[in-house]
Amino acid sequence: MAKIKKKGTTGQAKNFITRTQAVRKLQISLPDFRRLCIYKGIYPREPRNKKKASKTSTPSTTFYYTKDIQYLLHEPILHKFRDHKALAKKIARSLGRGEVGDAARLEKTGRPRISLDHVIKERYPTFVDALRDLDDALSLLFLFANLPSTQTVPPKTIALCQRLCSEFQHYLIITHSLRKSFISIKGIYYQATIQGQDILWLVPHKFVQKVTGDVDFRIMGTFVDFYTTLLGFVNYRLYTSIGLVYPPKFNVNSDEKGGELDAFKLESSGIEAIASIEGQANGHVDSKQEAGQTNGHVGSEQEKGQEVEQSDAQRHADEIGRLIAADPNDDRDDQIMQDEAPTDIIDEFVVQGEGADVLDQPRQSDSEAGTLFAPYSFFLSRETPRQPLEFILRAFGCKRVSWDEVLGDGAFTHDEFDPSITHQVVDRPPVIQDESIQDETATEGDHMESDAVSKPARSGRMPGRTYIQPQWIWDCINQGKLLRADLYAPGATLPPHLSPWVKPTKNTYDPTVPLADQENSEEEEVEAEGLVDDDDDPAQVGLDEDMDSINDHGMDVAGAAESEDLSVDEEFGGFASDEAPDEGAAVEEDDDRTDYQRELEAEAAGLPYTIVGSAAAAASSSSKGGVAKKAARKRQEDEEELERRKIMMPKKKRKLYEKMAYSNKGKDEEARKLRGKRRRLEKV
Incomplete structure (x- = not known):
């Protein structure tokens, strides 16, 4: 006789355990159980059959794997x-x-201190695993770095988040790892590439945050404790990999004056081999030179000496290179230049054919991304967001970022009229200038001779300086090149700020492509005939005039009215009289009869009718009705052909096709509405 199985010892009842049973087994409270699960990365699971997984008559709602809870029994955090x-x-x-x-x-x-170092090592056995899980960590830490201090969010936690985030930003600035950024309503998105891993995080705008009571900050605080430990490990590994001392020195006085990034002083650890290998592999600038200069400031004498030191081999190679470049008559120059020509030129994939897929273009090299703004000097006006602009400009090679003194400490210069400034970021309407102050046709020598011209009034502009709006910087880094500055001039209508992660696909609206290249044949015909109404969708044009496309038994109100009006006009010749009738009165009488006839037909069809009372409206409706009928007839034939094909398909494939067609129809409708909106704006 087979052994009788006891209920709850096999199957799903053995593999799953409820939350109440897990808390009793671990002998801890429910809040501690939540903290422990967050630290260890254990989440609730959904069994296939809750009734079989539950050991009671009432199915529970929260289940965990029994093996996960068994694993927690040996956790040191329990003690x-x-x-x-x-x-x-x-x-x-x-x-x-x-x-x-x-x-x-x-x-x-006597309060015990909980260390999460062993948890980080267990959850992330390799450094690449930690980088892959850094998206949520950075988003949450940047959020807490911008929160005000309350009873639930202590000041120490905010200061720790700010310090870790600033250290991570300094690494991105030194290695030029930042790639893309996008401004949205939620905040500013950033994407960086570190050791081949793309990291995307969100930074909220610099506004006064209002902390509400419907958010459980205890659970979020548990995540903050775990993520601060994780980011501390990551920052240490990143800094030591490029030969920098971690943690960097922190200047409290500079931070109190609003220095933020300038409050950190980076120092070299003296490990030249690691820094040189890292720089050669990634095409980065020497980390010691970057670390010794913060926003254009020169470091100490010791750092200057370290910058001057070079190996004999490197010095010898530089000397040979200078000798070869200095001899213009040597025949070996051409051969050397051909052999040493840069082979890392990025190839572009060209789309072949109309229906071909758009391939992703190769990414920009680190050296090109790090020198995008290197030759220029920027000045940030008071109304512009200083923190994100400073971070982006310095991450893309700009060494001289200046701003007004009221925005904080750490600027290259606070003088707005410094002649070395090439670009000024402005986010206010243009100010009418006095012609006597600034002369557009003056030469550079004339500017240097007169102080009134070189330093105009506060309301004027510096000659030779490019004034741009902040969006120019974001669009330049997303496209990897310097765009036209006149399109982003103060007061100009800016181009659309598009997300760099959304790639345009087929049959979708693309704001960067001209409208004529996106319209289909039907929309082009409608546009050519002038049938597009400002309030109607192009696909719906002609449906009111062509009732046959909507209902097979309906009436073509406009067509029937026109045909009957003509028949009435031809048959009715008026009453015979000795005097010739007035032509104007006859025309008005005919128009009244036409309107009355149309109103009766619309009432019989159950449709609203608006009296036009003019022959021009009738002629326009007749011309519209012809094109609309043709388009509707074509759509009807296509639908009939499609239905015939669907009949021959299997049921499974037919349902799958219907789902695809439904989603594609929604996308087409959305794209059509956007094209119609753009068409109306271009008309204005």
Whole structure:
């Protein structure tokens, strides 16, 4: 006789465990169980059959894997939770006895500290695994770095998040790892490439955040504790890989003055081999030279000496290169230039044919991305967002970023009229200038001779300087090249700011392509005949005039009215009289009869009717009706052919095709509406 199986010992009942059973098995409270699951990365699971997985008559709602809970039994953090519980009992006993001093001493010195170092090593066995999971960590830490301090969000947590985020930004600035950015309503998106891994995170705008009470900051604080430990490990590995000391020195006085990024002073660790290998592999500039200069400032004398030091081999190679370049008559120059010609030129994939797929273009090299703004000097006006602009400009090679003194410390210069500034970022309407102050036709020598011209009034502009709006910087880095500055001049209508991660696909609206290249044949015919109404969709044009396309038994109100009006006009010749009738009165009488006839036909068809009362409207409707009928007839034939093909398809494939057609129809409708909206704007 086979052994009788006991209920709840096999199958899903054995593989899953409820949350209540897990808390009882671990002998901890529910909040501690939540913290432990967040630290270890254990999440609820959904069984196939809740009724079979539950050991009670009422199916539970939250299940976990039994093996995961069994794994938590050997976690060292459990002992810290139990020590904290024992400490709470001691503090309660001391308060009950009236020993307030002992309770304060126990709370200050006896609190157990939870270390998450071993958890980071367990969850991320390799450094690449940590980089792949850095998206959510950066988004949450940048969010807490911008929150105001409250009872639920202590100031220490905010300061820690700010420090870790600034250290990560400094690494991106030195290695030029930032690739793309996009401004949205939620905030500013950034994407960086570190060791081949794309990291995307969101930074909120610099506004005063209002902390609401419907957010559980205890759970978010648990994630912050874990992510701060993770980012600390990542920053240490990134800094040491390029030969920098971690953590960098922090200047409190500069931070209090609003220096932010300038408050950190990076130092070289003296490991030249790692830094040189890293720079040669990624095409980066020497990290020591970058670390010694922060926004154009020169470092100490020791750092200058380190910059001057070079190996003999490197010095010898540089000397040979200078000798070869200095001899213009040597025949070997051409051969050397051909042999040493740059072979890392990026090839572009050209689309072959109309229906071919658009291939992703190769990415920009690190050296090109790091020198996009290197030759220029920028000045940020007071109304522009200083923090993101400074970070982006410095990450793309700009060494001289200036701003007004009220925006904080750390600028290259606070003088707005410094002649070395080439670009000024402005986000306000243009100011009418006085012609006597600035002369557009003056030469450069004339500007240097007169102080009134070289330093105009506060409301004027500096000659020879390019004034742009902030969007120009974002669009330049997303496209990997410098765009036309006149399109982003102050007061100009800016081009659309598009997401660099959304690639245009077939049959979708692309704002960068001219409207004529996106319209289909039907829309082109309608546009050529002038049938597009400002309030109607191009696909719906002619449906009111052509009722046959909507209902097979309906009436063509416009066509029937016109035909019957003509027949009435031809048959009715008026009453015979000795005097000739007035032509104007006859025309008005005919128009009244036409309107009355159309109103009766529209009422019989159950449609609203608006009296036009002019022959021009009738002629226009007749011309519209011809093209609309032709388009509707073509659509009807295509639908009939499609239905015939669908009949021959299997049921499974037919349902799949219907789902695809439904989604494609929605996309086409959305693209058609966007094209119609753009068409109306271009008409205005």
